[in-house]
Amino acid sequence: MKLRISTVVVVAGAIALACATPPKPRELEAFDTLRKANEATLPEAGKRSPDLAAEADRRSATARDEWQSNDLAESRRDALIALIKLKSELAIYEQEQLKTRLQTLSGQQAQAEEESAGLSKDLASEQEKLALLQKYVDARKTADADKQRLSQEMTSEQQKAQAEQQRLSQELVSEQKIAIAQLALRTADTVEASKYAGAEYAAAGDMLASATAELKQNDYPAAQASAEVAKKNADRATEIAKPLYEQAAQSNENKARNEALARDAPAITGVKVRIDPRGDLQRLVIVIPELFKKRDPNIAPGHDGTLDGVAELLKKYPSYPVQVIGYTDNHGKSTELIAISAARAQAVYSALAERGVEVKRLMVSGLGGEDPFVDNRSAAGRAKNNRVEIVFMYH
């Protein structure tokens, strides 16, 4: 009994197994997988290749039926064909997509190339401008630096020049003060200050020597101070010496003039000259003898040359006070002789005035028979005493 039951079970199982659906062919599985994977693109792919899509659908349906019918070999063949058709459909679609993409990319690349070229051009242009600007800025910086350097150099040179100018100015001032002191000293020399103001003159000379030495040592303030002291001393020496010198000079001049007068006077023809000092007063006496006849107050003829000479001498020496003194011999009354002698002096005075002599300096007098020139005892002596004397007076 038990055996019968087991056999029934086994047979029933075998029948069941014989009647069940076989496993899905792997080609059909591959087809389904591919289709599912491209589910999104299939509508578009089908539009591009409708024949292939339809054939793939038909073959896959057939293969599915054959699988259900357990006709595996046919199912696998049709599923494989369907797979090939589907792949071809997808490949064509992909190819078209790629072509489109390629075309798009070409356009984009061309556009990008164009943009790149434009940008490169702009960049080159801007870089060129930048380079030029940089060059300009560098040049300006260099120029500014040069300018600043030159300015500094110029300032430095100016400072040096100013210092040198100041030094030269000080040197010049010192030299000028020394020159002024030298001039003052030379002025002092003109009045012989070394003789008449020895101490001041020596001090001036010493200070001038100091100033000169200090100038050589470039010690300008000291040189200027020394020169100023030297000038003061020299001026003081001049001040002291001048009146003394002038006095001496005047004396010398007078002496020389008196000597010249003493030389010139005897050169006049027809006169006798003598020096007749009286105390401090010196008298140069020009005697014109025999200028008158006996008691005649008028000048005897033949004496014009002598009077001309006397007149020229008076004009040559105009600073002397001069006496014109008339004389007679001693024969006669004294009052009468004095009157005659005064008239004779006046006659000579007039003759000299006629010859251009400045008569204000002439003092006219008559002394009669006083102070005879020669002895009156002889007629010749008396004739000589009838005379006029021109007396130059000086100290």
Next chain:
Amino acid sequence: LRAQVQKREAALQDVRAKIAHTRKALQETVAKKKALEGSSPQ
């Protein structure tokens, strides 16, 4: 075609990179120029 597309995409990428680089360089150049103009002595 895929290879061509990839190659073209790579080339396009290069060009775009070049564009980006050039644009950046251009911006930097313009900025430098402006800075120099601003700082340059008159």
